[in-house]
Amino acid sequence: MSRPKCCRRIGEVPGKTCFHPEGSASCAEVLLTLDEYEAIRLADLEGLYQEQAAIRMNVSRQTFGRIVEAAHRKVADVLVHGKMLRIEGGPVATRTAPTVLCPRCHRALGRSCGNDKEAACPHCRKQI
Secondary structure, eight states: OOOOOOOEEESOOOSOOEEOOTTOOOOOEEEEOHHHHHHHIIIIISOOOHHHHHHHHTSOHHHHHHHHHHHHHHHHHHHHHTOEEEEOOSSEEETTSOEEEOTTTOOEEEEOOSOGGGOBOTTTOOBO
């Protein structure tokens, strides 16, 4: 069984989440997760080094490298093969997400990540 992905921090959800080639009747679709979108934005648009971008996304530099590599592969597939690109999902929290508190010890657990049902408080070990 693989290890669950940690929550990645993103700036904001993009306003446009679906792109497709003009005049294409192709129904093939590629899913770009929100963390992959953020990695491309930070590395390619803002021009940050991987270490700086990893800190902003709250992941290790190696994890950031894997995320941006997967994102580049998907974008290349979309461009070369004329597929539709959809941006959604992934274990992410925005900077404006509310802080989650443990119901037992009331300590702050960080930002809401969307998949908190399987999480446990690191302080008192209560399932959240």
